[in-house]
Amino acid sequence: MRYSSLFFYLAATVDFKLCAAQGSLIKNTVALQPQIDVVGVSTLEGVVCLPDFFPLQDLDPMKPKSVDNYTIPQFDESGYIGPTSSIDSDVLELLASLSIEDKVGQMVQVPMWDMVGCDGLINMTYVNLMVEKYRVGSVLDSPSNNAGRWNLNSPQRFANFTNTFQQVAVTKGSKIPIVNGIDTLRGAGFVKGATTFTAPVNTGATFNPIHAYNAGRVGAKDTRSVGVHWTFGPLADINVQKLWSRNYENFGEDPYLIGEMMHAGVKGVQGNYKKDRTRIAATFKHFIGYSDPRNGLDQGDRYIPFNHLLEFMVPQFQRAIDAGSATGMEAYGALNGQDTIVSKRLLKTLLRDQMNFTGVLISDFNEIYSQFDKHFTAFNMSDATFMTLNNTSVDMSMGFEPFLFVDTVLDLVNSGLIPESRIDESVSRILQLKKDLGLFENPYSDLSLIDTVGSAQDVELARDGARESLILLKNENNVLPLSPEENVLFVGPSFNSSSYITGAWSIRMQGANEYEKDTPYGGYCDTILEGVEGIIGRTPNYIQGYTIEGDRVSGYDTIVRQARKADKVVFLFGERPGTEVAANIRSLKMAEDQYNIARRVIRETSTPVVLLLLQNHPYLLGELSSLSDGIINANLPGAYGGLPVAEALYGKFSPSGRQPYSYPKMDYQAPVTYFSPLWNEYDPEFAFGQGFGYNNITYSNITVSSAELRPGNPITVSVTAFNNGKMSQLEPVLMFTTQKIRREYAPERYRLRAFDKQPIAPGTSRVFSFNLAAEEMMFYNIDNERILSEGPVDITINAFNKNAVVESVYLHVN
Numbered sequence: 001m002r003y004s005s006l007f008f009y010l011a012a013t014v015d016f017k018l019c020a021a022q023g024s025l026i027k028n029t030v031a032l033q034p035q036i037d038v039v040g041v042s043t044l045e046g047v048v049c050l051p052d053f054f055p056l057q058d059l060d061p062m063k064p065k066s067v068d069n070y071t072i073p074q075f076d077e078s079g080y081i082g083p084t085s086s087i088d089s090d091v092l093e094l095l096a097s098l099s100i101e102d103k104v105g106q107m108v109q110v111p112m113w114d115m116v117g118c119d120g121l122i123n124m125t126y127v128n129l130m131v132e133k134y135r136v137g138s139v140l141d142s143p144s145n146n147a148g149r150w151n152l153n154s155p156q157r158f159a160n161f162t163n164t165f166q167q168v169a170v171t172k173g174s175k176i177p178i179v180n181g182i183d184t185l186r187g188a189g190f191v192k193g194a195t196t197f198t199a200p201v202n203t204g205a206t207f208n209p210i211h212a213y214n215a216g217r218v219g220a221k222d223t224r225s226v227g228v229h230w231t232f233g234p235l236a237d238i239n240v241q242k243l244w245s246r247n248y249e250n251f252g253e254d255p256y257l258i259g260e261m262m263h264a265g266v267k268g269v270q271g272n273y274k275k276d277r278t279r280i281a282a283t284f285k286h287f288i289g290y291s292d293p294r295n296g297l298d299q300g301d302r303y304i305p306f307n308h309l310l311e312f313m314v315p316q317f318q319r320a321i322d323a324g325s326a327t328g329m330e331a332y333g334a335l336n337g338q339d340t341i342v343s344k345r346l347l348k349t350l351l352r353d354q355m356n357f358t359g360v361l362i363s364d365f366n367e368i369y370s371q372f373d374k375h376f377t378a379f380n381m382s383d384a385t386f387m388t389l390n391n392t393s394v395d396m397s398m399g400f401e402p403f404l405f406v407d408t409v410l411d412l413v414n415s416g417l418i419p420e421s422r423i424d425e426s427v428s429r430i431l432q433l434k435k436d437l438g439l440f441e442n443p444y445s446d447l448s449l450i451d452t453v454g455s456a457q458d459v460e461l462a463r464d465g466a467r468e469s470l471i472l473l474k475n476e477n478n479v480l481p482l483s484p485e486e487n488v489l490f491v492g493p494s495f496n497s498s499s500y501i502t503g504a505w506s507i508r509m510q511g512a513n514e515y516e517k518d519t520p521y522g523g524y525c526d527t528i529l530e531g532v533e534g535i536i537g538r539t540p541n542y543i544q545g546y547t548i549e550g551d552r553v554s555g556y557d558t559i560v561r562q563a564r565k566a567d568k569v570v571f572l573f574g575e576r577p578g579t580e581v582a583a584n585i586r587s588l589k590m591a592e593d594q595y596n597i598a599r600r601v602i603r604e605t606s607t608p609v610v611l612l613l614l615q616n617h618p619y620l621l622g623e624l625s626s627l628s629d630g631i632i633n634a635n636l637p638g639a640y641g642g643l644p645v646a647e648a649l650y651g652k653f654s655p656s657g658r659q660p661y662s663y664p665k666m667d668y669q670a671p672v673t674y675f676s677p678l679w680n681e682y683d684p685e686f687a688f689g690q691g692f693g694y695n696n697i698t699y700s701n702i703t704v705s706s707a708e709l710r711p712g713n714p715i716t717v718s719v720t721a722f723n724n725g726k727m728s729q730l731e732p733v734l735m736f737t738t739q740k741i742r743r744e745y746a747p748e749r750y751r752l753r754a755f756d757k758q759p760i761a762p763g764t765s766r767v768f769s770f771n772l773a774a775e776e777m778m779f780y781n782i783d784n785e786r787i788l789s790e791g792p793v794d795i796t797i798n799a800f801n802k803n804a805v806v807e808s809v810y811l812h813v814n
């Protein structure tokens with residue numbers, strides 16, 4: 001239903017008359033929730049109350065219509081559209097009309113699973129309690145993810161669910177609509193039928209920010225269709241520790257690359273969110289330093305010098321703020337020994353005063369409670385809550401025990417320990433967010449969006465992102481592309497699974513489980529097997545061989561024999577979907593059965609072997625790296641990655657992804673990055689930016705507009721790329737700098753300063769041009785001051801690739 005027809009529809013329904021004297025934002029006529037035809041949940045042989053974990057059943061018979069094409073209104077998205085330091089007068093008026101109970105309730109976020117009964121239906125007793133007694137302002141997650149069932153996530157049922165508690169919210173308690181948030185991190189992963197995009201690490205590998213924008217844009221629409229207004233993404237963390245379980249959730253190991261992706265990603269999610277009701281609020285997270293645990297374990301201790309933090313971790317968050325990100329999330333655990341959730345230095349001085357963030361700041365899950373429950377940094381809930389409110393500008397608490405938070409804050413205010421002005425500061429930001437998102441105009445979901453969920457138009461965008469994300473790293477004797485006539489043996493369970501090539505934060509936080517496999521995708525996916533079958537026109541030759549954990553299964557012993565008979569063998573290496581502590585690993589060493597069988601095939605047969613990597617982590621390739629003939633790193637191309645991967649293997653297009661992180665050769669390299677000191681060892685398996693295509697692209701005529709680089713006088717760098725190959729090539733061009741001498745501070749080996757990606761037709765050339773400013777060469781010294789130091793600078797196009805070209809300039813400080 002479009003907006004106008006929604007009003008028409010509402011006029012025909014009963015209105016609630018309210019005698020409230022609140023500010024003008026609260027209407028005294030409140031609409032009933034729109035009606036959605038939701039057919040009943042199927043029951044299993046009359047069993048209504050399902051156990052928490054109920055495998056292999058998709059009990060929601062509904063699916064979205066998924067129209068082929070759709071149009072939605074366009075709004076001007078240019079310029080800064082985001083929170084500001086001023087709060088609208090009608091928001092302040094509303095704030096002034098609220099009781100302290102109304103206000104404190106706005107600061108808490110309740111998990112949606114708390115309101116799902118064992119029958120899978122909404123628990124209205126809980127909803128009434130939450131609204132009337134606790135005046136809850138926000139809700140997170142979905143009716144199924146952590147409630148353990150997949151029976152409530154068709155967009156129709158999900159929307160009906162949120163509209164049902166929203167109607168209670170706008171008619172009872174503070175009567176303020178609830179803002180709902182969810183982890184829409186690669187498309188709306190918790191909405192059935194919603195288009196799944198690649199993992200962000202793949203988006204980074206595309207070196208094409210349009211894909212971050214598209215994932216955000218489509219994910220926002222699909223999320224809004226179910227009455228959810230806010231996503232806890234994108235992530236601006238940096239992949240500097242390769243053991244860490246969450247690297248695939250980020251855009252790579254370079255601050256500039258991440259910053260470009262963050263800017264596009266926030267714009268895609270939010271657009272003009274103050275006008276566009278198909279958009280949602282974005283969150284930059286996790287602020288800050290979360291991604292660098294010493295031992296590689298999630299939430300492990302981080303010790304990051306402040307100058308390093310400012311140089312390599314802050315800029316990408318600043319890009320998200322500059323893109324208008326309406327909200328931010330602090331990070332789990334401690335940085336430099338201090339709990340982030342109470343850090344004045346990080347959350348006030350740095351984030352608010354220096355980076356000028358004015359939007360809503362939310363805690364990561366349970367972090368206030370964790371101070372005394374887990375971290376031993378507070379005596380009790382009161383102590384923990386006091387420190388967070390007193391020392392930081394955190395506005396909202398996400399976690400278990402939401403009602404305890406409300407009671408605790410009320411006690412702190414009533415006893416005078418926390419001034420009411422501190423509460424007003426947070427609540428004004430939260431209410432402004434709700435106004436900007438249009439919740440006071442219409443608190444319910446937009447029914448017209450439901451039919452667009454899973455549209456072919458969106459699926460094509462997801463596939464394009466996956467296509468551009470595939471990284472060709474080795475291709476001896478042109479083993480690739482494969483030809484449909486060849487007898488190719490495919491080995492590995494990722495060949496016949498959408499869930500394994502998608503990863504976590506899809507279907508459920510930890511990904512679809514082993515019992516469900518791909519069924520919860522409801523057909524909104526394809527496997528690599530299906531992609532290959534479509535291209536070769538027959539059933540592919542496939543042996544599973546090992547489990548997703550890498551342990552042998554029946555068929556393992558036939559692999560060498562079958563490999564001898566084949567023209568080529570493609571091994572698919574994978575990893576079970578997972579995130580956070582549940583996905584911790586202790587070594588980058590690959591599972592032995594998986595490694596050994598590939599090694600045996602290489603050693604005991606003469607059949608050429610291709611490695612296809614589909615994993616959360618860069619697992620060590622050992623000897624396989626030199627012994628194999630071809631390597632493609634596909635990371636996690638997503639539920640629609642099946643066809644694109646098959647197309648790349650069979651040369652339907654030439655790959656164009658580049659490594660967005662350094663791929664270690666041995667465990668000791670887990671914390672190695674390409675920007676380590678110039679004179680230090682950098683000897684990874686695959687370097688940052690490495691990758692090529694099926695065409696031979698040569699570079700020439702690198703030219704600088706001036707050989708003297710001075711502040712205030714940017715120079716232009718241009719280079720010509722020629723396509724010697726037979727196919728069209730989408731070519732990413734990466735420009736790096738190296739300051740050859742930098743007094744006192746060892747220069748980094750390289751720093752990425754710019755990139756661009758354009759198609760080059762076979763037999764033609766294209767000129768790429770970039771600007772370089774002296775100011776970009778500034779760096780933070782030990783006193784945390786950003787300084788410039790003179791010296792010779794090399795400008796390198798495509799460092800670490802065979803076709804690199806270099807030009808030199810001299811950097812002056814004035």
Ligand SMILES: *[C@@H]1O[C@H](CO)[C@@H](O)[C@H](O)[C@H]1NC(C)=O
Nearest residue numbers: 036037038039122160161164
């Ligand atoms: C919408 O959800 C409510 C609450 O779960 C339920 O009572 C109602 O039947 C649903 N509406 C339809 C049309 O099924």
Ligand SMILES: *[C@@H]1O[C@H](CO)[C@@H](O)[C@H](O)[C@H]1NC(C)=O
Nearest residue numbers: 116117118123124125126129
């Ligand atoms: C519904 O919520 C109330 C209040 O929290 C709780 O006491 C009750 O057990 C819940 N009912 C179900 C079916 O989960």
Ligand SMILES: *[C@@H]1O[C@H](CO)[C@@H](O)[C@H](O)[C@H]1NC(C)=O
Nearest residue numbers: 318322352353354355356357
């Ligand atoms: C933040 O605001 C201050 C004061 O207006 C300004 O000096 C500073 O440059 C701003 N910082 C950023 C990163 O925009």
Ligand SMILES: *[C@@H]1O[C@H](CO)[C@@H](O)[C@H](O)[C@H]1NC(C)=O
Nearest residue numbers: 378379380381382383384411
């Ligand atoms: C919480 O801890 C603080 C600090 O030790 C103490 O003063 C306070 O009495 C404690 N509160 C409760 C409810 O135990």
Ligand SMILES: *[C@@H]1O[C@H](CO)[C@@H](O)[C@H](O)[C@H]1NC(C)=O
Nearest residue numbers: 389390391392417418419422
């Ligand atoms: C923090 O606590 C101190 C000491 O109790 C108090 O003076 C100050 O007003 C508090 N600040 C905030 C923002 O709550």
Ligand SMILES: *[C@@H]1O[C@H](CO)[C@@H](O)[C@H](O)[C@H]1NC(C)=O
Nearest residue numbers: 342343344345386387390391
């Ligand atoms: C946090 O607040 C407590 C209580 O006011 C105070 O003792 C402590 O110094 C504060 N810490 C910081 C980093 O401001």
Ligand SMILES: *[C@@H]1O[C@H](CO)[C@@H](O)[C@H](O)[C@H]1NC(C)=O
Nearest residue numbers: 068069070456457458459460
């Ligand atoms: C409709 O969707 C199809 C499938 O993605 C796409 O190929 C086509 O270009 C779209 N047509 C329009 C008019 O957008």
Ligand SMILES: *[C@@H]1O[C@H](CO)[C@@H](O)[C@H](O)[C@H]1NC(C)=O
Nearest residue numbers: 496497517518519529542544
């Ligand atoms: C692929 O997996 C599906 C179940 O997800 C199964 O039905 C099918 O037999 C498998 N195909 C092959 C070739 O193993």
Ligand SMILES: *[C@@H]1O[C@H](CO)[C@@H](O)[C@H](O)[C@H]1NC(C)=O
Nearest residue numbers: 695696697698723724725802
């Ligand atoms: C690419 O083409 C150039 C120019 O023709 C040639 O010198 C070079 O050897 C080729 N490289 C490869 C890898 O084929």
Ligand SMILES: *[C@@H]1O[C@H](CO)[C@@H](O)[C@H](O)[C@H]1NC(C)=O
Nearest residue numbers: 700701702703718719720767
């Ligand atoms: C080299 O590039 C410069 C700058 O783009 C251009 O002016 C010049 O004509 C080019 N030379 C050749 C030989 O292409």
